[in-house]
Amino acid sequence: MQNMNLLSEVRGHFMTPLPRRLGVALSGGGDSMALLHILMQCFQGQDVEILAATVDHGLRADSAQEAQQVSEMATKLGVDHEVLQWQGWQGDGNLQDQARQARYQLLEAWASRNDIPVLALGHTADDQAETVLMRLARSAGVDGLSAIPVRRQLEKVTLLRPLLAVTRAQLRDYLTALDQTWIEDPSNHDQRFERVRIRQAMDLLEPLGLSTAALSTVAENMATAREALEHYSFIAARDVAQIVSGAVVLDQSKLGGLPDEILHRVLTRALQWVSGATYPLRRRVMGEALEAVRSGGSLTLGGCRILGRAGRVWICRELNAVREEAVQPGQLWDNRWLLSGGDPSGIEVRSLGKAGLLLCPNWRQLGCPGVVLEATPALWTAQELVAAPLAAMGNKWTAKTAKSGEEFYASLLSH
Numbered sequence: 001m002q003n004m005n006l007l008s009e010v011r012g013h014f015m016t017p018l019p020r021r022l023g024v025a026l027s028g029g030g031d032s033m034a035l036l037h038i039l040m041q042c043f044q045g046q047d048v049e050i051l052a053a054t055v056d057h058g059l060r061a062d063s064a065q066e067a068q069q070v071s072e073m074a075t076k077l078g079v080d081h082e083v084l085q086w087q088g089w090q091g092d093g094n095l096q097d098q099a100r101q102a103r104y105q106l107l108e109a110w111a112s113r114n115d116i117p118v119l120a121l122g123h124t125a126d127d128q129a130e131t132v133l134m135r136l137a138r139s140a141g142v143d144g145l146s147a148i149p150v151r152r153q154l155e156k157v158t159l160l161r162p163l164l165a166v167t168r169a170q171l172r173d174y175l176t177a178l179d180q181t182w183i184e185d186p187s188n189h190d191q192r193f194e195r196v197r198i199r200q201a202m203d204l205l206e207p208l209g210l211s212t213a214a215l216s217t218v219a220e221n222m223a224t225a226r227e228a229l230e231h232y233s234f235i236a237a238r239d240v241a242q243i244v245s246g247a248v249v250l251d252q253s254k255l256g257g258l259p260d261e262i263l264h265r266v267l268t269r270a271l272q273w274v275s276g277a278t279y280p281l282r283r284r285v286m287g288e289a290l291e292a293v294r295s296g297g298s299l300t301l302g303g304c305r306i307l308g309r310a311g312r313v314w315i316c317r318e319l320n321a322v323r324e325e326a327v328q329p330g331q332l333w334d335n336r337w338l339l340s341g342g343d344p345s346g347i348e349v350r351s352l353g354k355a356g357l358l359l360c361p362n363w364r365q366l367g368c369p370g371v372v373l374e375a376t377p378a379l380w381t382a383q384e385l386v387a388a389p390l391a392a393m394g395n396k397w398t399a400k401t402a403k404s405g406e407e408f409y410a411s412l413l414s415h
């Protein structure tokens with residue numbers, strides 16, 4: 001790709017009016033350094049201020065020094081730069097995943113603190129192709145194979161990946177022609193990482209026609225298919241699903257006409273929305289759930305209870321999966337219910353695990369009995385579940401469902 005083409009490819013991702021401020025997630029590697037240079041060239045002489053930030057994960061001995069080096073490179077280019085520190089690693093769980101989530105959170109917070117509406121990331125066509133291969137290895141469906149999106153809307157910031165059609169080699173050539181340097185991350189050669197092994201395997205796949213370009217095209221095709229599926233799932237959800245007291249309730253008589261893929265999407269999102277999980281459940285664990293829903297049966301899955309009752313299928317929270325610290329007076333039962341109007345110091349709420357929730361008066365109301373809400377399938381309304389037992393204990397609470405149905409329908413669309 002010639003320089004001019006490279007610039008117009010990147011420029012083409014920006015709609016007018018241009019953002020007044022543009023953030024760059026700058027790891028200091030070749031991709032994001034090239035991105036910074038290209039954006040500076042694209043918007044030279046225009047009213048777009050470019051700022052950059054680097055996340056120091058603090059996981060390698062020289063990471064702070066490297067972040068400092070990146071900061072100096074940016075400052076030399078006249079770009080305002082900030083190092084964002086991550087100190088959250090507790091030593092257990094999936095390090096890669098936690099580091100990635102933390103990185104995105106820190107970058108998003110930085111952008112929103114600095115009134116930056118668009119944050120550019122340096123993912124390339126190679127990242128896209130590698131991601132498609134990794135997803136193939138997990139037997140992914142349309143969503144997984146659509147891999148890395150060009151654009152994603154977060155609460156206040158749009159993530160933009162304008163280099164997704166550009167290869168890593170093109171970016172290296174571009175930087176070399178400008179006589180610019182970058183930092184090589186040693187973990188890019190660490191065989192323990194799946195991405196590194198996949199990258200090496202690409203050399204063998206290329207002669208078979210499984211090229212970076214071909215795999216990137218698969219991702220593009222899948223992203224188009226995904227959009228169509230989301231559109232129809234959204235329409236289907238509005239028809240078959242209602243939100244009742246924080247539960248998703250499906251009308252079983254309407255499910256027969258739905259293709260498996262559409263029902264799968266509605267159900268996956270329903271389980272994710274009810275449980276509050278960060279990620280949707282994997283496709284391979286959803287088969288049983290689909291069957292239960294179609295047959296009106298019951299099942300516990302992913303922190304939810306699926307309950308067939310009189311022509312309707314309820315997808316509600318499994319009490320046993322609610323963490324104790326998530327249950328608080330005022331915001332009861334991991335944010336399912338909002339309580340207001342009573343005396344917040346007058347009540348204690350405890351999770352009893354399998355047994356249910358215990359609502360008991362504290363020292364101010366000694367003498368009143370506590371109320372145990374059983375975890376066994378009872379399909380309470382907010383009033384029945386919360387306000388009535390509390391009122392019986394002399395507390396004048398009102399309760400309303402904290403989660404809105406619109407939120408659920410919107411969750412079927414990726415933004």
Ligand SMILES: Nc1ncnc2c1ncn2[C@@H]1O[C@H](COP(=O)(O)OP(=O)(O)OP(=O)(O)O)[C@@H](O)[C@H]1O
Nearest residue numbers: 025026027031032053054055056100120121122123
């Ligand atoms: N430490 C960092 N600080 C700032 N930006 C970073 C950092 N690491 C990665 N990035 C940004 O993310 C882009 C992609 O890098 P990389 O492929 O390592 O990220 P990733 O987080 O694994 O990507 P994803 O999780 O989205 O697949 C980089 O080009 C850069 O824009």
